[in-house]
Amino acid sequence: MISALNRLVDLVEEQLTGELDVARLASGAGTTEYHLRRMFSSLAGMPLSEYVRRRRMTRAAADVVRETDDLLTIAVRHGYGSTEAFGRAFRSVHGAGPSEVRRNGGPLRTQPHLRFRLTVEGTLPMDTRIVERPAFRLAGHATRVPLIHEGVNPHIQQHIASIPAAEHGRLKALGDTEPAGLLQVTDDSAPDAAEGTELTYLHGVALAARTEVPDDLDTIEVAAGRWAVFRTSGPHPEALQTAWAATATEWFPSNPWRLRPGPSIVAVLDRAPDFSTATCELWMPVEPTGT
Structure with a gap:
């Protein structure tokens, strides 16, 4: 996986002004585009699309400062059809437009060329089991919320609080x-979604495929397949979020499994009255590598 990620980074450098064929690279590495993008996002701390944008604008900034070519020529060279589109992308990375940077020499925010390296991890064992489940459905109350990587998501808290105790x-x-x-279910999230991207959150339960669902509940159909189930215990949600990150940095690189599309599910098995600590199970859809 480390070699595949570094080849992906090299491909970014080769194709900064064109389209990345991530699917072809993933296939050659014996994995899937979905899994490769998810691993990149988890390990790099940013989606692949964001890394590409930052690297493209790092290169573009050098051209803006050192060259006498007009801005449209530079914009086209870096894959943009107009100075307006180029200017928006440039400002989003550097905090200033290309004309201002050309005039003043900055400000510039450089995105270094990433390299992934293997480090020794795994000092704490991960309590994991692999479960094969037939198709089932998730039923409950769903809403759209922004993705937040660390800490409590206030939008999810607000949604849960709005559900009556009797419900x-x-x-x-x-x-x-x-x-x-x-269950706490997240779905419809792109494999390399940036923080703030909207996803579906459902607060509900799992039902057998043939169980009738009340008309007032939202549903998510879940395909048959295997799941990696990680058990966590400790401060909430910190212990759960730490385990989630460790699946990318430790578990997947050292086990013959990869992510497949599907919802991520958190089952709260036990918790303190104020939810300051909890024992949870994190269910992630997986498939064997090489399939």
């Missing part, structure tokens, strides 16, 4: 299959 009891009574109990 929580009704949902728990409806659940009839694994994952058990009330």
